[in-house]
Amino acid sequence: MNKSDSFFIRASITGLTGGIFGQTSIDLGAYVDALGKSVLRLRNIAVSYNFGGNFSDPNVALATTEARGHFQLTTQSQTASVSSTNKSVISSGQINATNTTASANAYDFFSDNLDIAPQMWTNGYLVGVEQIYLGGQAVNFSTPLDIEIVLECTVETLSQSAAMALALSQQ
Numbered sequence: 001m002n003k004s005d006s007f008f009i010r011a012s013i014t015g016l017t018g019g020i021f022g023q024t025s026i027d028l029g030a031y032v033d034a035l036g037k038s039v040l041r042l043r044n045i046a047v048s049y050n051f052g053g054n055f056s057d058p059n060v061a062l063a064t065t066e067a068r069g070h071f072q073l074t075t076q077s078q079t080a081s082v083s084s085t086n087k088s089v090i091s092s093g094q095i096n097a098t099n100t101t102a103s104a105n106a107y108d109f110f111s112d113n114l115d116i117a118p119q120m121w122t123n124g125y126l127v128g129v130e131q132i133y134l135g136g137q138a139v140n141f142s143t144p145l146d147i148e149i150v151l152e153c154t155v156e157t158l159s160q161s162a163a164m165a166l167a168l169s170q171q
Contacts, residue, residue, distance in 0.1 A: 012148040073090040
């Protein structure tokens with residue numbers, strides 16, 4: 001397998017609010033060509049949660065409310081969030097904020113985590129499709145949530161049969 005040096009792909013999904021699922025596509029056609037035996041290996045993913053476009057602290061809208069947001073990176077387009085057992089899931093994660101105070105727009109607990117990420121696997125995650133999808137949703141934040149990701153990638157060459165099998169398994 002020939003490997004390239006690492007490079008980075010950036011993507012974002014903006015304005016998530018009200019529990020409505022949103023999604024954007026990420027074009028990998030310049031790197032992936034199943035018939036030409038070229039595949040993308042995701043080595044690492046970094047996620048940033050941005051509120052209101054200015055990296056401000058998250059605000060939980062109401063007193064005694066829990067706010068949450070999550071993202072998923074998939075090899076297939078989705079209309080709603082899917083389970084991590086879905087074969088199209090590459091990565092997923094979430095944030096949670098809880099406001100147990102009597103004041104609006106405050107929080108006393110905040111956490112974020114990656115449920116699944118390429119860096120958790122020994123050799124990253126191979127992608128054999130020309131589009132991947134960043135989706136997510138958020139609820140109970142007083143400002144819209146933007147989810148921004150940076151993917152560390154390499155391009156590799158596989159045998160034609162292995163590349164085709166990989167591409168078909170991720171459709």
